[in-house]
Amino acid sequence: MKLKQVLALAVFAGSLQGAMAWTITGAGSTFVAPLMQRLALHFKQATGNHVNYQSIGSGGGILQATKRTVDFGASDAPLKPEELKRRDLIQWPDAIGAVVMGYNIPGVGNYQLHLTGKQICDIYMGKVRYWDDPEIKATNPKLNLPHIPITPVHRADGSGTTWIFTNYLTKVCPAWAQKVGFDTSVAWPVGIGGKGNEGVANYVMRVRGAIGYIEYAYFKQNHFNVAVLENKAGWWVAPTMQTMIAAAKQANWNEAMKHDFYMELPNPPGKYSYPIEGPTFALLPKGKNTNSYVLQFYTWVFNHGDADLRALDYITLPDFVKKDIMASWKKQGLSW
Amino acid sequence: MENVRIKSRVLKSNVIMILSTLAALYGIVFLGWILVSIIYHGYEYLNLDFFTKDPVPPGMPGVGGLRMAFIGQFIITTIAAFIGTPIGIMAGIFLAEYGRGTWWAMFIRNLADIVISMPAIVIGAAVYVVLVAPLQSFNGLSGSVALSILSLPYITVATDEMLKLVPKEMREAAYALGAYKHYVIKKVTMRVAKTGILTGVILGLARMAGEAAPLLFTSFNNDHTTFNLLKPMATLTITIFIYATGPYHEWHEQAWAAGFVLTLGVLVAVIIAKYLVHGGSFTAPFMYVARRITKINKG
Numbered sequence: 001m002k003l004k005q006v007l008a009l010a011v012f013a014g015s016l017q018g019a020m021a022w023t024i025t026g027a028g029s030t031f032v033a034p035l036m037q038r039l040a041l042h043f044k045q046a047t048g049n050h051v052n053y054q055s056i057g058s059g060g061g062i063l064q065a066t067k068r069t070v071d072f073g074a075s076d077a078p079l080k081p082e083e084l085k086r087r088d089l090i091q092w093p094d095a096i097g098a099v100v101m102g103y104n105i106p107g108v109g110n111y112q113l114h115l116t117g118k119q120i121c122d123i124y125m126g127k128v129r130y131w132d133d134p135e136i137k138a139t140n141p142k143l144n145l146p147h148i149p150i151t152p153v154h155r156a157d158g159s160g161t162t163w164i165f166t167n168y169l170t171k172v173c174p175a176w177a178q179k180v181g182f183d184t185s186v187a188w189p190v191g192i193g194g195k196g197n198e199g200v201a202n203y204v205m206r207v208r209g210a211i212g213y214i215e216y217a218y219f220k221q222n223h224f225n226v227a228v229l230e231n232k233a234g235w236w237v238a239p240t241m242q243t244m245i246a247a248a249k250q251a252n253w254n255e256a257m258k259h260d261f262y263m264e265l266p267n268p269p270g271k272y273s274y275p276i277e278g279p280t281f282a283l284l285p286k287g288k289n290t291n292s293y294v295l296q297f298y299t300w301v302f303n304h305g306d307a308d309l310r311a312l313d314y315i316t317l318p319d320f321v322k323k324d325i326m327a328s329w330k331k332q333g334l335s336w
Numbered sequence: 337m338e339n340v341r342i343k344s345r346v347l348k349s350n351v352i353m354i355l356s357t358l359a360a361l362y363g364i365v366f367l368g369w370i371l372v373s374i375i376y377h378g379y380e381y382l383n384l385d386f387f388t389k390d391p392v393p394p395g396m397p398g399v400g401g402l403r404m405a406f407i408g409q410f411i412i413t414t415i416a417a418f419i420g421t422p423i424g425i426m427a428g429i430f431l432a433e434y435g436r437g438t439w440w441a442m443f444i445r446n447l448a449d450i451v452i453s454m455p456a457i458v459i460g461a462a463v464y465v466v467l468v469a470p471l472q473s474f475n476g477l478s479g480s481v482a483l484s485i486l487s488l489p490y491i492t493v494a495t496d497e498m499l500k501l502v503p504k505e506m507r508e509a510a511y512a513l514g515a516y517k518h519y520v521i522k523k524v525t526m527r528v529a530k531t532g533i534l535t536g537v538i539l540g541l542a543r544m545a546g547e548a549a550p551l552l553f554t555s556f557n558n559d560h561t562t563f564n565l566l567k568p569m570a571t572l573t574i575t576i577f578i579y580a581t582g583p584y585h586e587w588h589e590q591a592w593a594a595g596f597v598l599t600l601g602v603l604v605a606v607i608i609a610k611y612l613v614h615g616g617s618f619t620a621p622f623m624y625v626a627r628r629i630t631k632i633n634k635g
Contacts (some may be wrong), residue, residue, distance in 0.1 A: 023560065025474065025568050037393035040559070052558045052568060055578075068472045194581075201583035221395045222583045288472065312395070 023050040024293045028061015028074035030196035031097055031161045032280040034217040036074065038308045039301055046304065051297055055196055059158015059184045065089055065283040071290040073283035076160025077184045078262045088286050090332055091260050092325040093279035094301060096248045096315035098216040099164050100226040100239045100276075102204040105131055107144055110225040111238045114139045117172030117230065117267070117275070123211060124152050125175065126190035131209060139230075153203045153212030156193030158184040164278040165213040168266035172275075213276070216244070217312045231275045232267050239274050241313060246272035248315040251279070257324055279317075286332075295329055295336035302326070371599070378596025381589045390561055394584040402594055404561040404570040409598075411563070412479045412555055412571055413545050420484035420544070421491060421537055428495020428533070433521050445496070448489035459485050460550035468554060476562075476569030479555025486550055487540035494536020498529035531612050538609040542602045548573035572598050 026036065033055035040051040056064075058075035065073025066087040073089070076097075084091055101120065103113055119136060122128045128135050132145040155162045166182035180186050192207075194200040200212040205224050216239055219226055228238045237243040250268035265278045284294055302322045309316045317325075329336070389401035427444065435441030451459075460482050467478035502525045510520045526533075548571075556568040557578065572594050579591035 023562070023564075023567060025556070025558070027556075034393065034395065037559070038396060041393055041396065050560045052560060054557050054559075054568070067469055069468055069474055196581070198578075198582040198584075202581060205583065218583060 021048045021050070022290075022293050023052060024071040024290050024297065025052045025054070026061075026072040026074060026282075026294075027054040027056050027064050027070045028283070029058045029076050029160050029280055030055040030198060031058070031076045031099075031159075031164075031215040032074050032095060032314075033197070034215075034221065035095060035309060035312050035314055038312065039305050042304075042308060043297060043300055046300070049293070049297075055198065057155070057157035057196055058160030058163070062087070062158075062184075062283065065285050068285045068288055070285075071288060072285070072294045074280065075184075075283055076278055076280040077163030078264075078279070078281055079260070079283070080262050081260045084260055090284040090286055090329070090334075091262075091281050092298075092328065093261050093281050093317060093321070094298065095309050095317065096244075096251070096265075096277060096279045098239050098244045098247070098274050098277045098313075099161055099168075099213050100216050100219045101211060101229065102201065102214045102219060102224045102226050103211045104204050104206075104208055104224060105148075106146055106208065108225065111228050112140075112143060112225070113227040114236060115227045115229055117168070120229075121169050121173035121176050123150055124154070124169065124189065124191065125179075126152075148209040151203075151207050151210040152188075152191035153194055153200050153207070153210050154188050154191045155185070155197075155200060156195050159196075160184060160278075160280065161197055161213060161215055162186065164266055165276060167264055167278070168276045171267040217314065220313055229275050231271075231273050232269050233271045233273070235271050237272060237274050243272050243274035244277060244313070244315055246270055247274045247277045253318065253321050253324075257321075257328075261325075291334060292336040295334060299326065299336065374592065374596050374599050377589075377592035378599075379593075381593040382596070386590070386593060391559060391590075394587065399586065402570075402572070402575055402590060404558055405572045405575040405594065406597075407561055407563075408476065408555070408558070408569040409545075409572040411565070412476055412551075412569060413483060413541070415477070415480035415565075416483035416487065416544060417541050419480060420487040420540065423484075424488045424491025424537070424540065425495050425533060427488070427492040428499065429521060429526075431492065431496040432499035433517070433525065445493075448492050451485070451489040452493070455549070456486055456547050457549040457552065460553045463550070464553035471566065473566065474554065474556030474568040475566045476555045477565040479551045479569065479571065480565075482550035482554045483544040483547065486547060487544040490540030490543060491533075491537050494540070495529070495533050498532035498536065499525055501532070502528045535609040535612050538605050538612075542605040542609070545605075546573060546598065546602055548577045 033053065036051070036053040040053055043049065043051055058077050061073035061075045062079070064070045066089065079087070079089070079091055101115060105113065116139060119128065119139065122135060129149060130147055131150055132147045137145060163182060163184050166176075166180065166186050169176040169180070170182045180189065192203065194203045194212070197215045197218050201214050201218045201222055201224065204210045204212040204214065205222065219239070226239060228236050231237050247265070247268050247270065250270055250273055251263060251265055256263040261281065263279065267275050268277070282298060284291060302325070306316045385399060386401040387406055388403055390403050392398045392400035431441050431445060435444070463478050463482040463485070467481060468474055506524055506528065507520055510524045515523070551571055551574050555571060555574070557574050558568045558570045562569055576591045576594050576598070579587040579594070582588070
């Protein structure tokens with residue numbers, strides 16, 4: 001009899017514990033997806049709570065957060081304060097990441113191809129069509145570039161990586177600024193579309209002659225070659241931890257904090273700065289009953305997540321920015 | 337003269353025969369190619385972990401499985417079958433028995449035809465508006481509803497067609513014995529048409545089990561195993577879609593294996609349906625296998 005009672009109690013306690021562990025669903029940015037999946041695993045191990053992150057693209061993340069079908073969204077395209085107000089969202093950055101130019105050219109290895117902003121622009125404008133074009137040979141005199149057509153790969157879905165990349169092109173290439181501009185999706189003059197950073201990486205690895213813009217973590221986890229780029233100061237920089245940190249240091253946080261963290265980081269000054277880089281943001285749909293869980297998760301990320309960010313070569317936020325973000329939650333009347 | 341005419345007719349006949357055989361081969365070759373490549377790529381990645389573990393993020397130590405997708409697929413398609421089958425059969429009975437010849441039945445029949453040819457993603461988007469946006473969460477239940485809507489017209493049309501094949505004389509005989517209409521439907525027409533209807537149901541369910549598009553905006557996806565119907569839920573089809581378009585080698589392997597399991601499931605369902613048509617009962621395929629085995633033993 002007693003044993004039965006103990007067993008019943010144990011089952012009851014077990015079910016209670018089961019009920020206390022919660023699950024939140026986030027969706028959006030494929031740029032930050034490898035990081036979110038890693039953080040979710042460690043968060044589960046630390047707290048027992050589940051974070052289900054789905055990599056559907058920043059455009060989808062903004063839309064679903066606005067429609068409140070997810071508990072939080074993630075986007076690498078910052079929203080302006082008036083846009084946040086209209087959508088009733090709260091925005092904060094959680095990491096900084098670089099966008100690499102991946103390519104698939106037979107006989108050309110990693111960090112061998114050197115590209116300027118103008119060359120990337122001309123490739124994506126459809127002006128340069130073959131890898132042995134004189135314009136590309138000019139910066140790569142030693143490379144044996146084959147005569148194969150260039151297949152520019154871009155994103156097919158609404159994407160914050162596209163926002164960062166086109167923001168960069170807008171800054172380095174007047175023709176691009178005039179004809180195309182920057183957004184989460186633009187009217188691409190040429191190229192094929194892949195779904196998510198995953199899709200673009202997949203195309204770059206499979207299509208001979210392809211070039212694509214991809215988040216750095218996907219370069220780290222896969223096997224394709226990336227280009228060395230010319231930065232604003234005129235130096236050649238490869239995407240490495242050093243150049244990415246140098247670029248992240250150029251972020252003007254004090255100014256961004258005044259505008260709900262909106263900033264346009266791509267093409268920063270500085271000799272060592274990697275040119276295509278930007279922060280990635282979380283979007284909280286105000287007033288959902290899961291708000292406090294999301295903030296618990298992000299508090300954990302800010303306190304314990306830096307090791308995971310470094311493991312995947314995302315740049316961590318400075319401590320004063322993290323503190324300011326958490327203070328801004330309180331200011332918005334949120335508790336967690 | 338007579339001889340020449342016959343010769344030219346034989347020639348024409350042969351040309352047409354060769355062309356149609358080639359057309360049939362063209363279709364079969366691709367079907368065979370798809371099946372062989374799925375089996376070839378899929379089976380070698382099957383192992384126990386594949387069915388019993390949740391996925392591990394790419395780049396992390398350890399290999400996960402797709403437990404959440406198997407469980408989610410099972411839950412979502414089972415519930416969809418329980419929603420879609422009774423409604424579809426009832427609608428079919430209405431069309432063939434109660435509403436026969438009325439404009440209302442014609443209208444529903446045309447509607448069913450339209451839904452059959454409707455892109456599946458449109459059904460998903462419609463369910464999103466009705467069941468996802470108001471509930472403020474992607475959820476497994478809405479995926480079941482979307483899939484059941486997809487299978488409805490198949491089941492309805494199959495039931496309708498099968499009941500229409502039942503000879504008028506059988507109904508008249510039952511009426512002559514003084515049976516009520518619902519009694520005639522239950523005891524006479526449905527009994528005769530049972531096998532055909534069952535085949536339609538299985539084909540409808542097999543069709544919906546392989547759909548990813550209606551689930552994109554409804555059941556969404558989940559990296560963890562869940563039994564909560566009001567939360568996002570993983571399915572095999574969505575997982576295959578994501579994994580196959582992803583950049584990671586192990587994702588590609590798991591997508592092949594998941595495709596293999598899903599294809600096998602659908603294939604088995606269709607084979608059962610085919611045997612039901614020819615053998616006339618659920619036991620027929622087993623009887624067939626049993627006969628084969630005894631034959632082999634004898635031979």
